[in-house]
Amino acid sequence: MTIPVNRPGFTEAERAAVYRAIHERRDMRHFLRKPVADEVLQRLLEAAHAAPSVGLSQPWRFLRITDDTLRTAIHYLVQAEVQRTAQALGERQHEFLKLKVEGIQDCSELLVAAVHDEAAETEIFGRRTMPCEMSLASVACAIQNLWLAARAEGLGLGWVSMFEPPELAAVLSLPANTKPIAVLCLGPVAAFYNAPMLQQEDWREPRPLCELIHENRWPR
Amino acid sequence: MTIPVNRPGFTEAERAAVYRAIHERRDMRHFLRKPVADEVLQRLLEAAHAAPSVGLSQPWRFLRITDDTLRTAIHYLVQAEVQRTAQALGERQHEFLKLKVEGIQDCSELLVAAVHDEAAETEIFGRRTMPCEMSLASVACAIQNLWLAARAEGLGLGWVSMFEPPELAAVLSLPANTKPIAVLCLGPVAAFYNAPMLQQEDWREPRPLCELIHENRWPR
Numbered sequence: 001m002t003i004p005v006n007r008p009g010f011t012e013a014e015r016a017a018v019y020r021a022i023h024e025r026r027d028m029r030h031f032l033r034k035p036v037a038d039e040v041l042q043r044l045l046e047a048a049h050a051a052p053s054v055g056l057s058q059p060w061r062f063l064r065i066t067d068d069t070l071r072t073a074i075h076y077l078v079q080a081e082v083q084r085t086a087q088a089l090g091e092r093q094h095e096f097l098k099l100k101v102e103g104i105q106d107c108s109e110l111l112v113a114a115v116h117d118e119a120a121e122t123e124i125f126g127r128r129t130m131p132c133e134m135s136l137a138s139v140a141c142a143i144q145n146l147w148l149a150a151r152a153e154g155l156g157l158g159w160v161s162m163f164e165p166p167e168l169a170a171v172l173s174l175p176a177n178t179k180p181i182a183v184l185c186l187g188p189v190a191a192f193y194n195a196p197m198l199q200q201e202d203w204r205e206p207r208p209l210c211e212l213i214h215e216n217r218w219p220r
Numbered sequence: 221m222t223i224p225v226n227r228p229g230f231t232e233a234e235r236a237a238v239y240r241a242i243h244e245r246r247d248m249r250h251f252l253r254k255p256v257a258d259e260v261l262q263r264l265l266e267a268a269h270a271a272p273s274v275g276l277s278q279p280w281r282f283l284r285i286t287d288d289t290l291r292t293a294i295h296y297l298v299q300a301e302v303q304r305t306a307q308a309l310g311e312r313q314h315e316f317l318k319l320k321v322e323g324i325q326d327c328s329e330l331l332v333a334a335v336h337d338e339a340a341e342t343e344i345f346g347r348r349t350m351p352c353e354m355s356l357a358s359v360a361c362a363i364q365n366l367w368l369a370a371r372a373e374g375l376g377l378g379w380v381s382m383f384e385p386p387e388l389a390a391v392l393s394l395p396a397n398t399k400p401i402a403v404l405c406l407g408p409v410a411a412f413y414n415a416p417m418l419q420q421e422d423w424r425e426p427r428p429l430c431e432l433i434h435e436n437r438w439p440r
Contacts, residue, residue, distance in 0.1 A: 018238055063435070
């Protein structure tokens with residue numbers, strides 16, 4: 001093994017910047033239609049690509065949607081799922097339908113993130129017992145990197161998960177072992193929400209951290 | 221909706237710090253057994269808790285393992301899976317067994333992260349078509365936040381995924397709807413790897429980003 005270089009630690013200001021990105025990141029649905037520079041988009045994708053992946057499998061695949069017809073097709077596909085979700089929600093459907101849940105037609109860049117699963121023997125590393133879960137987790141980590149980098153660049157990002165994966169896969173001609181998990185709306189925003197939009201809109205009250213941590217075993 | 225405060229953008233230095241954490245984060249398996257201060261651990265868990273979650277569902281649950289007997293039990297459970305993985309790897313098993321794949325007995329803090337799935341109607345939001353996937357993705361984003369915050373604090377973190385989830389769930393008395401996805405080894409390290417350890421050890425050569433991105437549809 002090559003000897004690791006002992007880089008200097010993060011300064012107090014660097015540490016604070018990392019926490020700032022983490023705490024000020026928001027799932028955005030309101031965008032300004034101003035362009036994102038190519039070199040910024042490239043930095044964001046390199047940040048995603050720096051994510052951990054089980055066994056160094058790098059299962060993320062990204063599609064950059066530049067064709068407006070395709071963007072519109074994705075928008076309708078999501079809107080169809082929004083209607084099905086509203087129906088499934090029962091008594092909260094009217095409240096739900098008032099929320100803005102995606103910015104596909106407003107954002108400047110539209111990306112689709114997919115999980116590409118390979119079945120080769122080398123892919124057993126770290127995922128023998130949870131093959132699909134670990135690939136998906138790696139792609140989620142890549143998206144989170146992209147999200148935090150976008151926040152640091154002053155760009156908003158929204159993860160839209162309201163779609164039928166087989167429908168979206170068909171529209172994008174994805175192969176059988178590649179499953180879309182996110183439609184990512186990216187671009188400049190007027191301002192970032194102060195708190196998660198669903199909290200601001202009184203959809204749901206978040207739970208404090210202390211309720212979600214236990215020491216040793218799960219309490220009876 | 222409350223009017224968002226338009227916070228100043230990130231400075232060049234703040235932006236660079238976020239990218240530094242993203243690019244210098246490593247999956248660590250070598251630790252120094254020095255303690256992590258309680259307030260630092262609390263900051264890291266708050267960073268995890270600031271993750272996005274589908275429909276604000278916050279499906280992450282964390283167990284902090286402070287009982288050494290329990291830590292040893294988890295270690296053996298992982299080592300049993302390491303042996304099964306080695307067998308499944310066939311001809312690369314000897315090469316695999318030379319790698320250090322976890323630091324459970326060496327790290328100062330051991331955490332288990334689990335996905336807690338609720339079946340309530342309100343949980344349909346954003347996950348009607350991919351219920352398990354979206355909860356898992358939210359927990360993975362929380363772990364990635366924790367990982368980047370740890371890097372900024374100068375602490376290493378390793379995500380161990382080699383275990384049988386039902387075995388680990390039994391040891392931790394997890395309820396039926398709570399599935400462990402990560403054993404997280406956390407603590408001070410002598411130095412961070414220069415590159416992903418599996419790359420340094422010639423287990424696998426990573427692919428460049430350009431091979432994992434397409435424009436619009438998947439190429440034929």
